[in-house]
Amino acid sequence: GHVFIHAESSLFSLPCSPIEMEVPNPTFHWVHDKEDYGNLKVSSQGHLLFNQFQAGESGNYSCTISYMEHGLSESQTFHYSVLGYHVLGGLETVLLFQSKHCEEKWTKRFLWILQESLGQLAAEQHCKFQLLGASCFPTLNEPLRKVFVEVHLQVSFFGPHWDERCISQDQEKVIDCYHSVVRQNIWQVQLAMNSFFKEHKFFHISGADIPHVIFTNNFVGFLETKHCSGGYGQTKQLQRCLDCCIVCPPGTFSPPKDSQCSPCPVGTYSLMYGMAWCTPCKEGLVTRTAGTSSMENCVEEGEAKQALGAASQHPVFYCGFLSLYSSYYCYWTHQESPVLSPKASKRVHVTKMMEKMKKFFGFSKESPHDGPASVTANVTNSLDPSASQKADTEKKHEIPSLTTTPNLDVTKKTSPVSL
Known part of the structure; x- marks a missing residue:
């Protein structure tokens, strides 16, 4: 199920099993969709520990509990979708x-x-x-x-x-x-x-x-x-707090103060949760569709045009902040009219x-x-x-x-x- 953790939470403990299991000498193995057990903090009781939770730690986690029962090896695996959020203010x-x-x-x-x-x-x-x-x-x-x-x-x-x-x-x-x-x-x-x-x-x-x-x-x-902070949007996924801001998933972005997670425009992608801006493909490459979450989907423009077919497109100029000394990055790309809302093109606040x-x-x-x-x-x-x-x-x-x-x-x- 979904597990919501507030941004910058000092300590959050996620148990391996949603219900208490009384089994002899259990072992626990946690896996994240981006990293294995070795890079995760796990308590002696098998709880996954988050300190100063960051948006990028959102994702899919699974925990396998293994134990011996009646001389036979048994195991159960539990899956969690961890999402960062924050209250308004x-x-x-x-x-x-x-x-x-x-x-x-x-x-x-x-x-x-x-x-x-x-x-x-x-x-x-x-x-x-x-x-x-x-x-x-x-x-x-x-x-x-x-x-x-x-x-x-x-x-x-x-x-x-x-x-x-x-x-x-x-x-x-x-x-x-x-x-x-x-x-x-x-x-x-x-x-x-x-x-x-x-x-x-x-x-x-x-x-x-x-x-x-x-x-x-x-x-x-x-x-x-x-x-909402950059990289978060009011998606109403948290029923106990409908106005809370939920982290944007890969393939989407939300500039600061936008409060809406929008798909990355064609020609850009976002790899991680909580991105305020999308990353443009290298020169000469473009994505086939909006909402891309991998740089591997950046292909040569000729291939992308064949995939897009007769979809209505128009060129859009985007700018985003990179660093102190380079100020902003700007690039031309194409946007499919039916896909993106007007807010998706508002890149400079x-x-x-x-x-x-x-x-x-x-x-x-x-x-x-x-x-x-x-x-x-x-x-x-x-x-x-x-x-x-x-x-x-x-x-x-x-x-x-x-x-x-x-x-x-x-x-x-x-x-x-x-x-």
């Missing part, structure tokens, strides 16, 4: 900092220091901060001398040990516990962030290759969100939150915090560390390219970085 945060400079290299260092500073707060609140983008634009009062740096963060409440209050709950009631934790954390994180920026109003950037630059926090705004914040608060209503303290960092090296540390640092501290605007129309690039 999150925050988007806009931070406005005032500075005299808008140089990208200085602002990137500031963002790096900001993430380092927020790391402790994230650990205390059992949440995760994801840096979505940053923009630079002139102030209204002194447009030639001062600038605003807008930082856009997404807050996920599913950080390490976020569910410690719910681990001992009965599985029938655990979803109610998850909802309760998220509702409580929505307010706790807002209070914690407001307190943090009252205590850390100034961020000092200095170094041998840059002048002394100060970034002063002027505004902290929040917007509560209720949408441009958030409207900052415009809402501007309309509601207005830039003239700056709210400086009382009791300022200072966060000081003397940056003497490049943001890229030595070769031996470069891979780990880039994974943890990817910084999005700064978007500079000559007016107050702010354009963001989504460039996620998890803390």
Whole structure:
């Protein structure tokens, strides 16, 4: 049957048998559709253990219990379809900092220091901060001398040990516990962030290759969100929580905030559960149909055209985020009109939150915090560390390219970085 495990669950134990079996000296053998027993964590009682459950761990599992009965070797095999899910609830945060400079290299260092500073707060609140983008634009009062740096963060409440209050709950009631934790954390994180920026109003950037630059926090705004994470969709498979987001299976994808699992367009594929984007086939290759889950189905275009026959097709241009320095990948492919919904072609999301914040608060209503303290960092090296540390640092501290605007129309690039 189906087994639903919440994303980032601290510990989930799946028994080999759905009913308790009293057999002498049993042995257990677990198999996943992508890996064998050797790479799976199994307890002495034969329970399959998941720690900090990830979307990619979803899939089909089977467990065989073997034992001796009346001198004969017996075995029974049980099959499970494990699916990740998460309850709704999150925050988007806009931070406005005032500075005299808008140089990208200085602002990137500031963002790096900001993430380092927020790391402790994230650990205390059992949440995760994801840096979505940053923009630079002139102030209204002194447009030639001062600038605003807008930082856009997404807050996920599913950080390490976020569910410690719910681990001992009965599985029938655990979803109610998850909802309760998220509702409580929505307010706790807002209070914690407001307190943090009252205590850390100034961020000092200095170094041998840059002048002394100060970034002063002027505004902290929040917007509560209720949408699925990338790679999840509201498929209504979990009867006890119809609005919960279920992991998208291979062959489908769901961009952040889409909340719908859509088939991968023709010419693309997704290998794993929980994919936010589909991977394009190599140049000159295309898939025969939409919803492909294997790169082996990428064939030469001539073969694909014969397979598609007279199906109605039209070219579509897709873009998706790859990494910090390459920004987006883009490619042409073909889409069968009867197969894909309009949402399937919406590959680049441009958030409207900052415009809402501007309309509601207005830039003239700056709210400086009382009791300022200072966060000081003397940056003497490049943001890229030595070769031996470069891979780990880039994974943890990817910084999005700064978007500079000559007016107050702010354009963001989504460039996620998890803390």
